Amino acid sequence: MKIAMPVNDKSMEASISDTFGRTRYFLIYDTENKESIYVDNSAAASQSGAGIKAAQVVVDHKAEVLLTPQCGENAAKVLQPGNIKIYKTQYVAAVDNIEAFQKGELSLIEKIHGGFHGGFHGGQGRQ
Amino acid sequence: MVDKGGNKMKLAVLSGKGGTGKTLVSVNLAAVAGDAVYIDCDVEEPNGHLFFRPKGVCSKPVSVKIPVVDEKRCIGCRACVEFCKFNALAYIKDTLLVFEELCHSCGGCLLFCPEHALTEKERIIGEVQYGTSEKVTVITGRMNTGEASGIPIIKKLLADNDSVEGKLTFIDCPPGSACIVMESVKDADYCILVAEPTLFGVHNLNMVYELVKLFKKPYGVVLNKCLAEVNPAEVFCEEKGIKILGRIPFDAELGTINSNALIAARESTLHEKMFVSLLQTVLAEVRHEAVIDS
Numbered sequence: 118m119k120i121a122m123p124v125n126d127k128s129m130e131a132s133i134s135d136t137f138g139r140t141r142y143f144l145i146y147d148t149e150n151k152e153s154i155y156v157d158n159s160a161a162a163s164q165s166g167a168g169i170k171a172a173q174v175v176v177d178h179k180a181e182v183l184l185t186p187q188c189g190e191n192a193a194k195v196l197q198p199g200n201i202k203i204y205k206t207q208y209v210a211a212v213d214n215i216e217a218f219q220k221g222e223l224s225l226i227e228k229i230h231g232g233f234h235g236g237f238h239g240g241q242g243r244q
Numbered sequence: 245m246v247d248k249g250g251n252k253m254k255l256a257v258l259s260g261k262g263g264t265g266k267t268l269v270s271v272n273l274a275a276v277a278g279d280a281v282y283i284d285c286d287v288e289e290p291n292g293h294l295f296f297r298p299k300g301v302c303s304k305p306v307s308v309k310i311p312v313v314d315e316k317r318c319i320g321c322r323a324c325v326e327f328c329k330f331n332a333l334a335y336i337k338d339t340l341l342v343f344e345e346l347c348h349s350c351g352g353c354l355l356f357c358p359e360h361a362l363t364e365k366e367r368i369i370g371e372v373q374y375g376t377s378e379k380v381t382v383i384t385g386r387m388n389t390g391e392a393s394g395i396p397i398i399k400k401l402l403a404d405n406d407s408v409e410g411k412l413t414f415i416d417c418p419p420g421s422a423c424i425v426m427e428s429v430k431d432a433d434y435c436i437l438v439a440e441p442t443l444f445g446v447h448n449l450n451m452v453y454e455l456v457k458l459f460k461k462p463y464g465v466v467l468n469k470c471l472a473e474v475n476p477a478e479v480f481c482e483e484k485g486i487k488i489l490g491r492i493p494f495d496a497e498l499g500t501i502n503s504n505a506l507i508a509a510r511e512s513t514l515h516e517k518m519f520v521s522l523l524q525t526v527l528a529e530v531r532h533e534a535v536i537d538s
Contacts, residue, residue: 165392166331166346173325173334191343199336 120146120218121180121201122211123171127155129212137185137192138167144211145178148219168192175201184214184223193229252410253530256432258417258425260448265438265468265492268502270416271295272509272519273526279379281413283401285428287370287385287394292416294505298375298382305371306397308349309364313340317361324353324362345392370397381411394418398427421455429456434530435463436489439477441470446480453486462533464489466522487529490522
């Protein structure tokens with residue numbers, strides 16, 4: 118089974134990114150062979166729909182589980198038909214969350230936020 | 245009466261933030277101009293109609309085109325997904341997903357689809373309302389909640405005005421200096437920048453000042469909420485050599501009239517005189533600019 122996580126760096130000890138759609142990298146961890154790969158998130162600089170494009174990346178890498186601190190509604194609309202289960206992270210480091218997930222300590226995200234549409238800087242320009 | 249030698253002109257009223265007095269200035273100028281047109285381009289929260297209370301209102305829907313996929317024809321090549329800069333498309337488990345509210349209706353996905361699996365359908369994003377208040381034609385744009393861009397509504401507001409062609413037009417712009425404001429001022433003959441007497445006001449004034457310079461529009465400033473003390477916005481105008489069109493005092497009576505959604509120029513002779521004088525100054529400037537330009 119493949120587990121995806123938004124991370125700030127390319128290492129197992131990397132901290133989990135605060136955002137899903139605009140994270141710098143995704144860590145994809147394969148529980149079968151215990152190998153991990155790091156994928157650049159091409160959605161990070163998107164004008165809009167970063168969550169959608171990031172979710173597409175996660176689906177394309179055939180992840181079955183996503184560990185993330187939060188997830189927007191558009192991303193969820195892509196992840197759900199992609200049959201990806203979304204769990205809420207509890208720890209800073211990626212490796213600690215993988216361990217917690219495997220022990221069954223993480224819970225499914227129930228609250229999907231409305232999204233930060235237009236980016237973090239209020240892209241629609243209302244001041 | 246005001247000499248309307250500058251008729252047929254489109255005057256845009258803008259400011260770097262909300263609450264500086266764009267609506268106060270544009271509504272009152274249109275009211276004293278009489279046989280004029282007022283267009284509310286602040287489609288996210290139009291409020292000019294609250295003052296004008298237009299009669300005989302009729303409305304027309306504004307729609308945009310969005311892609312629809314024929315699943316039988318789609319081969320999953322993702323050419324459309326990769327093309328879309330706004331990430332309005334995703335391809336998940338053999339299905340193309342369309343995120344309608346992110347689509348900017350560019351039509352590019354249709355052109356890129358090698359199988360002609362995409363067609364377009366209309367989606368309503370808001371409306372334009374037409375009415376009259378005394379002799380003023382009041383046109384209001386209104387965007388539906390949750391929509392990404394009001395630009396198609398602004399285009400409709402500023403394009404479909406054959407019936408009011410030849411009249412002096414006041415465009416009440418959205419706040420800020422983003423695309424939606426650029427769309428609102430694009431065809432304006434003159435820009436009126438409204439500024440508050442604070443350092444923050446100077447920052448916001450600078451934003452729209454840079455915008456109108458970029459668009460090579462003639463412009464002038466109306467200083468609103470003026471107090472007896474030094475006005476940083478006035479200092480800014482003097483430093484940059486910007487024409488000051490008028491000064492509106494920080495006045496309790498004006499504030500009260502305005503906060504009751506009444507048009508000051510129609511309520512008191514004093515305020516009527518102030519806005520008539522402002523309109524005369526503006527029109528003289530517009531004519532002056534037109535002479536320079538020709």
